[in-house]
Amino acid sequence: MTYRLLPFRFLRFDDARTLVVNETGEHHFLRNDDFERFVQRELPDDSDLLLDLKAKHFLFDSESLAPFELLAAKYRTKKAFLDGFTSLHIFVVSLRCEHSCHYCQVSRVSSDRTRYDMTEETATRSLDLAFRSPAPRLKIEIQGGEPLLHFDRVRQLIIEGRRRADEARREIEFVVTTNLALLDDEMLAFFHEHGVFLSTSLDGPAALHDANRPRPGNDSHSRMTTNLRRAREVLGHDRVAALMTTTRLSLQSPREIVDEYVRLGFTSMFLRPLSPYGFALRSAGTTGYAMRDFLNFYVAALDEIIDRNANGTFLIESYAQLLLTRIFTPFATGYVDLQSPAGAGIGAVVYNYDGDVYASDESRMLAEMGDTRFRLGNVHRDTYESIFGGDTLRTIVAASVAESIPGCADCAFLPWCGADPVHNYATTGDLLPHVPTSDFHEKNFFIIKHLLSLYERDADTRRIFWSWIRNEAPQAEAVA
Amino acid sequence: MTGSASVNVELAIYPIDIVLRAAHAFTARCFVTPRITGEGLLTVDFTPRDANDSLDDVPGEFENALLDARLRATIAAETQMIRELIVAQAFCEADLLDRRDSESDEYTDPRGIAR
Numbered sequence: 001m002t003y004r005l006l007p008f009r010f011l012r013f014d015d016a017r018t019l020v021v022n023e024t025g026e027h028h029f030l031r032n033d034d035f036e037r038f039v040q041r042e043l044p045d046d047s048d049l050l051l052d053l054k055a056k057h058f059l060f061d062s063e064s065l066a067p068f069e070l071l072a073a074k075y076r077t078k079k080a081f082l083d084g085f086t087s088l089h090i091f092v093v094s095l096r097c098e099h100s101c102h103y104c105q106v107s108r109v110s111s112d113r114t115r116y117d118m119t120e121e122t123a124t125r126s127l128d129l130a131f132r133s134p135a136p137r138l139k140i141e142i143q144g145g146e147p148l149l150h151f152d153r154v155r156q157l158i159i160e161g162r163r164r165a166d167e168a169r170r171e172i173e174f175v176v177t178t179n180l181a182l183l184d185d186e187m188l189a190f191f192h193e194h195g196v197f198l199s200t201s202l203d204g205p206a207a208l209h210d211a212n213r214p215r216p217g218n219d220s221h222s223r224m225t226t227n228l229r230r231a232r233e234v235l236g237h238d239r240v241a242a243l244m245t246t247t248r249l250s251l252q253s254p255r256e257i258v259d260e261y262v263r264l265g266f267t268s269m270f271l272r273p274l275s276p277y278g279f280a281l282r283s284a285g286t287t288g289y290a291m292r293d294f295l296n297f298y299v300a301a302l303d304e305i306i307d308r309n310a311n312g313t314f315l316i317e318s319y320a321q322l323l324l325t326r327i328f329t330p331f332a333t334g335y336v337d338l339q340s341p342a343g344a345g346i347g348a349v350v351y352n353y354d355g356d357v358y359a360s361d362e363s364r365m366l367a368e369m370g371d372t373r374f375r376l377g378n379v380h381r382d383t384y385e386s387i388f389g390g391d392t393l394r395t396i397v398a399a400s401v402a403e404s405i406p407g408c409a410d411c412a413f414l415p416w417c418g419a420d421p422v423h424n425y426a427t428t429g430d431l432l433p434h435v436p437t438s439d440f441h442e443k444n445f446f447i448i449k450h451l452l453s454l455y456e457r458d459a460d461t462r463r464i465f466w467s468w469i470r471n472e473a474p475q476a477e478a479v480a
Numbered sequence: 481m482t483g484s485a486s487v488n489v490e491l492a493i494y495p496i497d498i499v500l501r502a503a504h505a506f507t508a509r510c511f512v513t514p515r516i517t518g519e520g521l522l523t524v525d526f527t528p529r530d531a532n533d534s535l536d537d538v539p540g541e542f543e544n545a546l547l548d549a550r551l552r553a554t555i556a557a558e559t560q561m562i563r564e565l566i567v568a569q570a571f572c573e574a575d576l577l578d579r580r581d582s583e584s585d586e587y588t589d590p591r592g593i594a595r
Contacts, residue, residue, distance in 0.1 A: 007559040007566070012548070023566060039551065068562070072569030079570065406504060410552050436508035 011412035024074035025415035087135035088348035094150035118353040125379040126351035143177035180227040202242040204257035254301035270318035314473040338418040342400035399431035407435025502549040
């Protein structure tokens with residue numbers, strides 16, 4: 001019986017194996033000689049490989065016919081992040097911050113300049129736009145600068161947002177991104193009353209954290225850990241998450257950084273490279289590094305994290321979790337840079353303190369540096385239709401369809417990866433990447449391939465990775 | 481030139497778009513220059529971005545990349561209709577028509593991507 005091919009992409013994974021990935025992200029490793037037989041239609045009817053490839057929708061024959069509807073349903077599921085439009089609404093209530101982090105993406109201004117605070121009217125108009133979004137579930141993220149320096153606006157957004165959501169019978173969730181240094185009992189009680197999540201920063205042990213995150217008194221780590229304990233007591237342990245940023249100082253300390261997350265009882269950590277915006281760009285000479293250096297750090301830190309899990313400590317690396325979920329499940333993830341088209345504007349949007357609306361936080365960074373190309377409009381002057389249906393957002397979306405980007409279109413990892421036109425523009429001046437030299441491509445291609453290699457390596461790693469995908473501590477028995 | 485490499489390609493075997501696709505992946509490591517050098521013959525010159533980089537392995541890698549690029553194009557052409565059907569079926573409930581595209585051509589850049 002002859003068979004016909006269904007759409008797929010392939011990668012010569014190593015000297016012996018070829019990886020095939022179909023349009024919906026299902027994948028299979030083949031020996032190179034088997035791959036040649038597969039594409040030459042020479043697989044025997046009764047071979048296990050033919051049945052595997054048929055079951056995973058790499059081929060069809062007269063018995064199975066083309067499973068269009070099933071593949072379409074899977075494709076639609078993979079692209080489900082498009083459904084509902086913009087769900088994450090980020091409010092920059094103030095640019096002020098009492099920290100002066102070398103890598104800060106926010107390009108903060110000193111904490112006494114109230115002209116960089118969001119007004120009550122701007123917050124109200126921004127909420128008007130957020131509630132025009134058709135997304136069934138809204139997430140309001142309040143950030144700065146340091147948003148606790150402008151707590152009146154934080155309070156207004158949460159109270160008013162909750163009231164509007166209740167009236168419209170819509171689901172809503174609030175996250176406040178804060179360094180925790182200024183957290184007091186009144187704020188905690190308010191957050192508890194309104195079920196607010198906190199997202200904070202932890203770069204590692206005290207010496208590293210304080211070096212990365214200077215503030216008056218040089219006590220960022222001490223304040224953060226003290227207030228982390230208080231916040232967990234009042235809000236609940238899992239209501240506070242942390243992100244880390246990798247500086248040049250961090251590169252030598254993967255084990256110490258992982259140790260610190262374990263010591264403080266976190267169950268997840270997000271290994272993030274520096275972004276080419278704001279102070280990170282201005283201080284690149286002192287804090288920056290090549291992507292290759294970050295990837296070496298990532299591999300070492302990931303090994304440490306896997307070791308901790310193997311020894312009974314449940315700790316997720318969040319970027320790996322995102323990618324593993326995309327690789328091994330049919331589901332979409334909400335991470336804007338791992339989507340095609342990218343989620344800038346259509347998945348997340350930023351309302352700046354002055355009422356300007358940006359497609360992403362990175363777009364806002366560029367504007368702070370003098371380039372307003374990605375400003376979608378202003379809450380005081382423009383309508384929802386002109387902001388979210390205008391040429392600026394259409395251009396961003398069109399430039400972020402990875403299926404049409406040279407170098408991405410043929411990549412086997414495309415169904416798991418994404419595009420970031422704002423990053424491309426910030427680093428090269430072009431919305432479209434030059435994939436062979438793109439650090440975005442270098443990072444994602446390397447990490448995806450590394451995760452697949454680890455997954456193939458042994459049953460223990462597979463068990464740990466599945467526990468990350470399920471977001472629960474691993475079961476005792478191994479997953480084959 | 482020291483450290484450079486060249487590969488001759490029969491256009492009867494590899495159409496030019498296949499050659500250019502295969503060559504694109506080498507542009508991180510090399511400056512790549514395709515030249516017509518005879519009837520039905522293309523020569524691709526590779527010059528290292530890093531003067532210390534030996535390109536001894538590039539001709540062999542490029543010839544394998546040509547084979548893979550051609551196979552990718554064959555698979556893409558063979559499965560194009562199925563791919564389009566899958567996407568159309570997946571989004572059949574959405575109105576995806578953008579009139580600006582249907583009322584323009586490849587020179588007008590209605591979305592302003594090249595601006």
